[in-house]
Amino acid sequence: MFMKNILVTGGSGKAGRATIKLLLEKNYNVFNVDFVNNSELDVPFTKVDLEDFGDAMEVVSEIDDRINGIDAVIHQAAIPASGLEANHKTFRANTLSTYNIFQASKVMKINNIVWASSETVLGLPFDTYPPYVPVDEEYEPRPESSYSLSKVMGEEMARQYCRRNPEMKIFGLRYSNIMEKHDYKQFQSFQKDPFLRKWNFWGYIDARDVAQACLLAMESYLKGADNFIIAADDTVMEENNKSLLDKVFPNINIKGEIGKNKTLLSNEKAKKILGFKPEYSWRKIN
Numbered sequence: 001m002f003m004k005n006i007l008v009t010g011g012s013g014k015a016g017r018a019t020i021k022l023l024l025e026k027n028y029n030v031f032n033v034d035f036v037n038n039s040e041l042d043v044p045f046t047k048v049d050l051e052d053f054g055d056a057m058e059v060v061s062e063i064d065d066r067i068n069g070i071d072a073v074i075h076q077a078a079i080p081a082s083g084l085e086a087n088h089k090t091f092r093a094n095t096l097s098t099y100n101i102f103q104a105s106k107v108m109k110i111n112n113i114v115w116a117s118s119e120t121v122l123g124l125p126f127d128t129y130p131p132y133v134p135v136d137e138e139y140e141p142r143p144e145s146s147y148s149l150s151k152v153m154g155e156e157m158a159r160q161y162c163r164r165n166p167e168m169k170i171f172g173l174r175y176s177n178i179m180e181k182h183d184y185k186q187f188q189s190f191q192k193d194p195f196l197r198k199w200n201f202w203g204y205i206d207a208r209d210v211a212q213a214c215l216l217a218m219e220s221y222l223k224g225a226d227n228f229i230i231a232a233d234d235t236v237m238e239e240n241n242k243s244l245l246d247k248v249f250p251n252i253n254i255k256g257e258i259g260k261n262k263t264l265l266s267n268e269k270a271k272k273i274l275g276f277k278p279e280y281s282w283r284k285i286n
Contacts, residue, residue, distance in 0.1 A: 003071035005029045010077030012038035014178045018207035019214045050097035060104040072112035072218050075101045082147035094150035102161050114217040117172035120148035125199035132255035136266040158225040171217040176203040176231040184282040190236050198248045201264035202235035206280035216274040231265035233278045
């Protein structure tokens, strides 16, 4: 599989910036489509509102024509979390932008799509216990917000697009809470109260490892729709997992190895299928 031209939506955000940087290091030609520009990124930029199908279709087709073919799309554009906008606005923006990118890609015969799903589909903020920990991709989504519901809709759309086109690949990456290097200074403030970060089982992911996951998913030869939890190998806590679970989630069903500080958002599927190997930890800032 030879690829050179990659369209990144939402390239100005945390995940997008890291992804573009890694793609450039790997000698890909990268094009950023977003609602806002980031002057730090030395790549072509087009401003577009991806909620509008006509605008999305126009920008994808225009870039495709200009560079003689887009080889893959990494779709990161979205309202990035619950509570930033009214619920209906979050659902509308995320669902429509994802549909528009999937549909524009279908029309332009771009069969390689990686997109930003979310850990929230697992049932965050876990006010209701999940069936077991570590949580993984084996149980059905449990959306508890308009944001997570929009991601579930995206995952279902991916399945249906790939059902209709066996040559299509749409991999959804269920990112944990994305952190940049400067964010790690706040981690000491989590240590006194295990309830502060219980909402995602004390998980996180470094933006540079998000970029690694995007690259691996994009370069995979596999076809079809699939979803992968993308989390660091450890938690944000110094306290061990057994103690944390006893305090915050007493009597939860423990299925498999939880380790001392091992992630409770299982990244084993991404490791096995994509070759994902998280490189960054707040315990060793680099």
